[in-house]
Every structure is written in C-alpha cells, then in structure tokens.
Amino acid sequence: MAMLGRLPTKARLTSFGITLDDRCLFGCDVVETRNHVFLGCDFSRSIWNHVLRMCGLHRSGMDWEQELYWLVTRLNGKSLLVIVLKLAWNAFIYMVWRQMNARVFHGVDLTVDQVVVSIKDIVATRLKGKNVNFGDVVNKRLCIEWGLS
Template sequence: MESYSTKLTWESLRPRGEKQDWAGKVWFKGHVPSHAFMMWVAHLDRLPTRSRLASWGLQIDTCCCVCNHFHETRDHVFLRCEYAEQIWKMAIRRLGYRPVLFHTWDALLAWIEMRVRHCPSTLRKLTVQAILYRLWRERNQRLHNASPTPPQVSFKEIDRQIRNTILAMKHRRNFKNLMQIWLTHE
C-alpha cells in the first residue's frame, strides 16, 4: 500500500455483523450517548437487575427495590413498576396521547416506531431513552442510598433533559419543531 488507512485497518480487524432491526430505535441522529447506551443494554436485557443477579447464583432478594412487591426484571423496572407507570403516564400525556401503559418491551418498541403526525418518532425516542435512564438511576439511588425521589420530581428532571437536548440540537432538521410539540400539552 502506498498510504496507510486507519479506516481500512479498523474495518479489516472488526468485521461488521448484520444490522439489527432495533438499531434505529437506539442509535439515531441526536441521541444522548448515555441514554442510548442505557437503551441498548436494556434492550439486550443485560442490566444487572436483582432477578438476573439471582439467576447467576447470588443469594439476594429478588424484589424490586423501588416498589418492594414484584420480581425486579427489566420489564418490571421500566414498564410495570408503580413508579414507572406514574412517570410513563406523565410523559405520554405530555406527548399528546391518551394514557397508555406498556406491559412488554415489544409493545414499547412498537410504540416508538408508530407513524403518527402529531408526535415525531425522534421525540418519542428521546423521551423513552430519558425515561429509561432516569428510572435506572432511581432504582440505583434507592438500592445504594435508600433515598427515594417522588415521580413528579423525576419527571421534572426528564423534562429538563429533553428540553436541553432539543435546544442543543435545534439546528438539526429532525429537531426543528420538537420543542413546540413537547410544550403543547404541558
């Protein structure tokens, strides 16, 4: 070779796999890296929930540390826990939908990719990722610090994160009208 190419070297060392159908729901233009990473790990169901840790042989309580009622699984922490349901209701209302709850991960993914006029998928993806990130932080905060945060306070943090992301990306085509849509049903 006459010249060295880092790109070609990288591509020869790291063969690419098939693109997954869920990749666009996790990695999209304008995603918040920490939120997208959390969504990716959650989608693969690799988060260290108590049920998962117990399946590895650890002798721990498998009850959810947020509600203390059900086994702590990905779907419970992010979709079925009372705390999560309250946050989802606030977010769904803010996006202009009638309150709906997701009881399976597949139902959440199907909702993200729905084609509707009044709420672009970019805003739904941002919202879902911000909620998942905040719910996991709340779970860890309760587990390690025994310090609960009311759902309304958590939703204010989610709201602030979404507003900041939209403002930071306002020059991008997919983000042009998102603030107006996000604030319409405040």
C-alpha cells in the same frame, strides 16, 4: 443494555447467585426483572404515562414488549413529536435505572414528579437551539409542555 436485557436486575443477579432478595425496589411484591422495572411497576408506569401526556398522547403505557413494539412501529420521521418521544424514551430508561441505583446505593427516594422533571430537563437540554415551526399547533404545544420555547 436495557434493550438487550443485560441490566443487572435482581432477577439476573439472583440467577448468578449474587443476591438473595429479588423483589422490586419500588415496593412491589414482584420479582425485579427488566420488564417489571420498565413499565410493569406502578412507579415506572406512572412516569411513562406522564411523558405520554406531555407529548399529547392520550393512551396508557403497556408492558415492556408492547410499548417497545409501539415505539418502533410509530417513531419514524423527523417531526418534533417523534424526536421528543425518542429522547423521552431514552431519558425514561436512564432515569428509572438511575433512581433504582440511587435507592440502593444512596438511600435516595425521588417521587414520580421529580423523575418526570429530570426527564423533561434532559429532553429540553438535548433540543436547545433546535429550529421549531411554531406555526404548527402540535409543535407549539410540545414546546410549552417540554419547556422548549
């Protein structure tokens, strides 16, 4: 749904006449669109930057369109890094959206670090039991960072 732009962001709900306040839930004074929620907002950008650092990538996340292009053009192959990044991207989308819903419906405000831990747990759970070449320096570091060893 996120990839297709079909999530019920405040901007979409407002266009349907459903909500009055279209501002970002994470405290930004910006209209809540998909592009803003995922990487335009400081909260989500901080989470994604943590994920990139845990993958050993020393770059900052860009806006939604640029980051998606970067992922699609570089995430091919079967290396552990590619697998972790694909899982982490999906977990990132899921956890940011889940946190938005938790704020709206339950009044729960998780920190960036708490969301990162949840993403880490999701990735580690999906990779449990996977055979990993620990002789490879990148794989060894990834296993340590993501709790896979």
